[in-house]
Amino acid sequence: MYELRAVDKTFPGVHALKAVDFKVNRGEIVGLVGENGAGKSTLMKVIYGAYQPDGGNITIDGTTVRFQNPRQAMDHGIGMVFQEQSLILNLTVMENIFLGYEQQFVSFGVINWKKMADAARHQLKKVKLDIDPSTITSELSFAQRQLVELAKVLTLEERVDGDLVILLDEPTSVLAKEEVELLFSLVRELTNRASFIFVSHRMDEVLDLSDRIYVMKDGEVVDVVNHDEAKVEAIQHKMVGRDVDKEYYREQKQLPYGDEVVVSFDNVSMGRSFKDISFDLRRGEVLCLVGTEGSGREAILRTVFGLDTPTTGTVSIKGKQVTKFTAQNGVSSGIGYIPRERKIEGIVAGMSVYENMTLSQMGNYSTGGVLRTGEEKALARDWIDRLAIKTPDVYKDCGGLSGGNQQKVVLAKWRSGGSDIILLDHPTRGLDIGAKEDVYEMVREMSADGAGIILVADTLEEAIGLSHTILVLKDGEFQKRFDGSPGDKPSLFDLVHYMI
Amino acid sequence: MADVTADPAQSKRLFPRERIIQWAPLLVLFVLLLLFPFFEWLEDFREAKDHIYLLDSRFFSIRNAARIAMSSAPALMVAVGVTFIIIMGSIDLSMEGTVSVCAVIFAFAFIAWGGTILSWAWLAIPVAMLVGAAMGFVNGIVHVKLKIPSFMASLAMGFVGTGLALLLTGGDRIRVEDPIFRSLLTERWFNFPVMCYVALAFLLIAWFIQSRTTLGRNFYAVGGGEELAHASGLNVERVRIMGFTLAGVFFAVGALLAVGRIGIAETATGNNFMFVSITAVVVGGTALWGGIGGVWNTLVGVLIVNVINNGMVVIGLPGWVQDGTLGLLVIAAVVMSTDRQSVSFVK
Numbered sequence: 001m002y003e004l005r006a007v008d009k010t011f012p013g014v015h016a017l018k019a020v021d022f023k024v025n026r027g028e029i030v031g032l033v034g035e036n037g038a039g040k041s042t043l044m045k046v047i048y049g050a051y052q053p054d055g056g057n058i059t060i061d062g063t064t065v066r067f068q069n070p071r072q073a074m075d076h077g078i079g080m081v082f083q084e085q086s087l088i089l090n091l092t093v094m095e096n097i098f099l100g101y102e103q104q105f106v107s108f109g110v111i112n113w114k115k116m117a118d119a120a121r122h123q124l125k126k127v128k129l130d131i132d133p134s135t136i137t138s139e140l141s142f143a144q145r146q147l148v149e150l151a152k153v154l155t156l157e158e159r160v161d162g163d164l165v166i167l168l169d170e171p172t173s174v175l176a177k178e179e180v181e182l183l184f185s186l187v188r189e190l191t192n193r194a195s196f197i198f199v200s201h202r203m204d205e206v207l208d209l210s211d212r213i214y215v216m217k218d219g220e221v222v223d224v225v226n227h228d229e230a231k232v233e234a235i236q237h238k239m240v241g242r243d244v245d246k247e248y249y250r251e252q253k254q255l256p257y258g259d260e261v262v263v264s265f266d267n268v269s270m271g272r273s274f275k276d277i278s279f280d281l282r283r284g285e286v287l288c289l290v291g292t293e294g295s296g297r298e299a300i301l302r303t304v305f306g307l308d309t310p311t312t313g314t315v316s317i318k319g320k321q322v323t324k325f326t327a328q329n330g331v332s333s334g335i336g337y338i339p340r341e342r343k344i345e346g347i348v349a350g351m352s353v354y355e356n357m358t359l360s361q362m363g364n365y366s367t368g369g370v371l372r373t374g375e376e377k378a379l380a381r382d383w384i385d386r387l388a389i390k391t392p393d394v395y396k397d398c399g400g401l402s403g404g405n406q407q408k409v410v411l412a413k414w415r416s417g418g419s420d421i422i423l424l425d426h427p428t429r430g431l432d433i434g435a436k437e438d439v440y441e442m443v444r445e446m447s448a449d450g451a452g453i454i455l456v457a458d459t460l461e462e463a464i465g466l467s468h469t470i471l472v473l474k475d476g477e478f479q480k481r482f483d484g485s486p487g488d489k490p491s492l493f494d495l496v497h498y499m500i
Numbered sequence: 501m502a503d504v505t506a507d508p509a510q511s512k513r514l515f516p517r518e519r520i521i522q523w524a525p526l527l528v529l530f531v532l533l534l535l536f537p538f539f540e541w542l543e544d545f546r547e548a549k550d551h552i553y554l555l556d557s558r559f560f561s562i563r564n565a566a567r568i569a570m571s572s573a574p575a576l577m578v579a580v581g582v583t584f585i586i587i588m589g590s591i592d593l594s595m596e597g598t599v600s601v602c603a604v605i606f607a608f609a610f611i612a613w614g615g616t617i618l619s620w621a622w623l624a625i626p627v628a629m630l631v632g633a634a635m636g637f638v639n640g641i642v643h644v645k646l647k648i649p650s651f652m653a654s655l656a657m658g659f660v661g662t663g664l665a666l667l668l669t670g671g672d673r674i675r676v677e678d679p680i681f682r683s684l685l686t687e688r689w690f691n692f693p694v695m696c697y698v699a700l701a702f703l704l705i706a707w708f709i710q711s712r713t714t715l716g717r718n719f720y721a722v723g724g725g726e727e728l729a730h731a732s733g734l735n736v737e738r739v740r741i742m743g744f745t746l747a748g749v750f751f752a753v754g755a756l757l758a759v760g761r762i763g764i765a766e767t768a769t770g771n772n773f774m775f776v777s778i779t780a781v782v783v784g785g786t787a788l789w790g791g792i793g794g795v796w797n798t799l800v801g802v803l804i805v806n807v808i809n810n811g812m813v814v815i816g817l818p819g820w821v822q823d824g825t826l827g828l829l830v831i832a833a834v835v836m837s838t839d840r841q842s843v844s845f846v847k
Binding site: 305307327328330331332337339346347348349350355359360362363366369370371373413 | 718720729730732733
């Protein structure tokens with residue numbers, strides 16, 4: 001009934017969806033899997049109307065439709081249950097359920113709360129949630145909020161004539177095991193009211209719940225598997241399915257690493273983020289943390305840098321146990337942190353190239369608080385040459401540089417300050433191929449210089465290609481350690497197997 | 501090699517937004533300087549008097565320029581102080597209270613220690629600046645350590661200051677009649693009173709702090725990206741406290757010039773500084789959300805505000821028109837400097 005034919009979507013520099021065919025039948029649960037960046041989220045956004053496709057068409061029961069925004073999609077019976085829960089926490093449950101559709105309860109400009117509560121109770125009954133509709137949403141558990149979200153989408157039933165298609169984006173990521181079971185049995189029962197599209201990183205859950213599974217890779221649907229024929233390993237192979245290019249990742253430049261331990265984790269845990277993590281990072285080593293979103297990779301980087309304080313365990317930097325976790329301490333013990341979104345956390349837009357480069361080391365370029373700007377500019381010119389940063393001059397506003405060049409400025413900032421422990425969080429995200437290769441080159445150079453590097457890579461290929469050591473994490477727990485000396489690297493499949 | 505993130509539309513435009521915003525305040529000032537003489541000329545033309553445009557203008561004369569400069573000087577000091585705070589992305593509304601307290605304490609100390617600069621009374625000047633610094637410091641501590649939004653913390657501190665000034669004076673006016681101190685107003689070099697040169701000197705100091713010191717750089721870093729400043733090892737809390745302290749010192753200098761101009765210190769000395777200084781900073785082109793702008797912008801802003809006030813008096817418009825015009829100007833300035841595409845909600 002709901003069908004996409006040859007849908008195409010291109011963003012500047014990225015062909016996100018390539019002639020994707022996708023179909024949902026009445027009462028069906030369809031799974032959607034793929035690596036990060038395979039195009040799943042773009043496809044979903046096209047389905048619920050947040051993006052307009054560049055090519056192809058969308059039909060409902062044979063009629064072609066075109067949505068300008070999610071509201072129009074909802075009017076055609078397509079609802080989305082968001083991964084980041086979209087409920088407004090300081091409102092009541094019923095206000096959330098009917099948010100934006102209060103008009104039906106209004107008479108003479110006043111909301112009839114009793115009528116709304118009754119209507120909300122009817123919706124909550126559909127998801128078997130027995131709570132007072134006037135409860136403030138923040139008092140509910142995560143699992144209950146998820147159900148309220150589902151109830152909110154199910155109000156479409158009364159508003160829309162045709163059938164419903166409901167997208168579930170990672171609905172289980174915040175739920176406990178029993179709660180997942182409850183949700184699944186509920187979804188199965190609800191198939192008499194609606195069809196579902198189920199997106200999850202957890203392969204076993206997708207296999208368990210879905211009638212058919214779409215496998216995506218690089219913006220294409222590479223396979224459609226029926227429930228009965230689905231096997232975890234076969235699907236994982238389809239998801240990754242290509243060989244690593246040794247040349248691309250400068251594998252021939254990978255040198256053996258040194259003996260001196262620069263960062264040591266001994267049974268470190270932090271809240272709900274990660275548990276009992278131990279590892280040693282040595283000079284010249286590139287250590288890669290691999291796992292899905294929320295597996296604790298970023299939290300570990302933040303802890304090494306000093307932005308977060310662990311609850312238990314011992315962290316040592318260059319042989320000294322860390323007692324006070326602050327960013328200042330991190331910087332002064334030689335740690336450079338290159339966070340994920342450069343625009344937000346990497347450079348200060350509005351400040352010039354040279355000002356950004358010395359931001360973390362102004363002490364070295366000032367006397368009694370007065371800056372020696374001549375030296376700053378000399379340093380900036382030197383690094384602009386060394387890293388081939390494309391900028392007209394050192395005064396250029398850093399916010400006006402391209403992503404790759406901003407990234408180089410960030411690297412120059414830490415390297416010029418003598419940082420020898422470098423934390424890289426998705427250093428190549430959003431960069432084009434040429435800029436990526438520059439970053440790989442820099443990683444190799446830093447490692448040859450004796451810097452210890454902890455990397456959270458953008459793709460698994462990158463992780464395998466660049467690193468000496470790979471630690472696989474799942475739900476904040478250590479799974480498996482791989483040694484990746486050149487020519488003897490683990491395969492993508494080895495990693496995926498332990499990740500999900 | 502094609503860059504994914506480069507925005508080709510931006511580089512193509514002849515006058516990009518940024519450049520227009522950068523020069524708009526100066527352009528406005530320039531237009532105002534030519535506009536008011538035009539109104540004068542128009543008036544005389546209607547009455548069929550001889551009037552050569554610009555040359556016969558009462559507004560466009562050295563005497564009037566000195567008058568504008570004189571009324572700008574104290575406000576400029578206060579506005580420069582608050583500029584640093586706004587660059588950090590915070591706001592300081594304590595200026596009226598701080599100015600009053602500094603003025604009153606200065607006057608008391610000055611009279612108690614001899615009443616003339618030639619005696620120990622000169623010490624009252626550094627004392628007033630220390631008082632300003634102390635009030636700014638408390639302001640910063642309240643804001644940072646108790647985590648109270650800066651506008652609320654500083655507004656409250658401002659009221660405390662006004663109350664304190666009233667407590668100290670009991671509502672009396674204190675006269676400072678030392679001729680040497682009053683020479684700030686009475687002595688003129690090249691037609692301009694000494695206080696204008698003092699203000700200029702402090703403006704240069706502020707510029708030095710802004711462009712040549714780690715503190716100034718830190719203000720921009722905190723305003724441009726607080727998270728990043730923190731992740732680069734900057735002690736953001738200390739930068740904020742130091743910013744408020746520095747602003748307090750400049751408020752004190754503003755208080756000294758204000759006392760020098762009228763020869764009287766009282767609770768009301770601080771009146772009107774809040775509206776004028778914030779208006780001046782915003783109209784000058786310093787962005788309210790931090791990171792962009794500087795003390796030269798503020799100079800232009802202060803001049804715009806005072807030129808409008810003065811010009812309207814010269815061409816004889818009532819006071820409410822002046823207030824209304826300044827209010828509209830503030831809205832226009834914020835509208836121009838806000839990139840509405842990147843800001844979805846404003847609270």
